Amino acid sequence: MLTLPLDPTDDLANPAFNNPASCKKWIAQLQLTNLQPAHSQLLIQLNEFNRYPMRGEDRLETLELLRETISYVQDGYAKKLISKPLPLNDNEMEIFTAIVQLWQALASCYLRCLRIYVSGEKQLSMHGALLCQRCLLYSGLTIFEHLRSSYEFDPVYWHQLHELYAFAETNNLQLTKVSDPLNTFQPISTCQSIYVKTLLASYARPAELNRQQLQLLDEWLSEWSSTVTIERDFARSKGDAQPLAIDLASENGLRPIQHHAHNATTRYIAMIPLSKMLRVTSILLQQGQTTKHLKIGKNFKVDDCVDFLTFLHQCWCEDLNTRFGERQPASNKTLLCYNLESIYTHVSSQARQEFPQETWYLENESILGARLTRESISEGRLGYNQLVALQPVDESTTILGATTWILGTTTWVNVERAGKLKIGVRYLPGALVAIRFTEPDNIDASNNFPAFLLQAVPAIKSPPSLILPHGHFKPGRIIEINHSNREIQPIRMDFCVENGIDFDRVSYTLA
DSSP states (O other): OOOOOOOOOOTTOOOSOSSHHHHHHHHHHOOOSSHHHHHHHHHHHHHHHHHSOOOHHHHHHHHHHHHHHHHHHHHHHHGGGTTOOBSOOHHHHHHHHHHHHHHHHHHHHHHHHHHHHHHTOGGGTTOHHHHHHHHHHHHHHHHHHHHHHTBOOOTHHHHHHHHHHHHHHHTTOTTOOEEOTTOSSOSEEOHHHHHHHHHHHHHSOGGGSOHHHHHHHHHHHHHHGGGOOEESSOOOOTTSOOOEEEETTSSOOOEEGGGOOOOTTEEEEOOHHHHHHHHHHHHHHHTTOOTTTTTSOTTSOHHHHHHHHHHHHHHHHSOGGGSTTOOEEEEEEEEEEESHHHHHHHHTTOOOTTSOOEEEEEEEEOSSEEEEEESOSSSOOBOTTOEEEEEESSTTSOBTTBSSOEEEEEEEEEEOTTSOEEEEEEEOOEEEEEEEESSOTTSOTTSOEEEEEEOOBGGGTBOOEEEEETTOOOTTOEEEEEOTTSOEEEEEEEEEEEEOSSEEEEEEEEO
């Protein structure tokens, strides 16, 4: 049974096209060189078309004609949001909202066709699986757009996705193969594979992934999701990955089985096959197989893929309570500053009015990092892998055992529905030092520049390193470190360990 709401059709609706022939003509004249007006026109006309009363077969054929153009414009428009700090500004938020609205409008158009199918129109009698697949696809893309823009989505989208899958299952359509030529990674899919893909993407801790990793996850799941099954019951296997549970009557995504009570609407995803595939793929890469040969992303480095496969295995197949450095709950207020000049100023105890501090809440913490939520919704913007510094508000509390400023970098950034910013921080314990360039290269050698000195961490094979502003790193360059005890230490820059938004982390040896 479908209970998802749809506005009624209206004889006064006047779309620019009302059949496949007029749709072809309209698409041909649509100017795609300027994405904003093209996107706006697609959204306006799609909503108007959805209100227009017409035969289900013509409606479906018209929608199938529109899919490629909509996908092209959506992909191009979404590129305007790549690597934007959060929260989005007003212009960026308009783009994000418009993208979400267009995916949802397309899902609603196919939902109207699905309702016509349910009503018994003979011309659509053979298209039940396709209609349901398209509804799940565009409902899933609505969710995925929130994931890759790092914005929390309304739980009503889970309700929509679950009800559509329940309909497919009730009508025995979930495993019927459907052609989807726009998906170059998996041109044949099913309702179940589309549903599984969205569930697993949302369970992969997407807030901790950058946009490139989310794109790779989308590609991988397009192929992997067809190997995953959804069952009404489950079997435990000691030592293997445990199933994940989903309630079709809920507004939640996947959950561990130990956190879910079984009922008639509970379904289970068996994770053992996926666990084995992730581990085997990782081993083959480490043994010399190429990413291209394994069809897991020819544009990605082997080490990056191995790290990502390990991360996904932890998310989907391992008990989170056994992870190294598990975070403990906390409820401390914390001062936070960012931007290099502001950090240097505060850490050196020379705080000035033009470098204000923000108040954040430390939600949990481990020896590796922390999770924080900002108190206000109207302060600055933060991005992925940006340098920050934290200090407890209450001197009786500590961060990583310290009561003074501690350096870190953002590992993820996310915006709650209420508008508050949430971040994950990886700690970089280090000391503030001054450096002087002995070979100027357009840098004033007479001046000292602030930097951060990080000690080696043998446990994670991290060499001693120096954090510098962008643009100062050059392999082999000799610089002098002026320590707080006035000791001067000449060093040679070796290679860049890490590139952040506003810094370079550089390894070095004594000169």
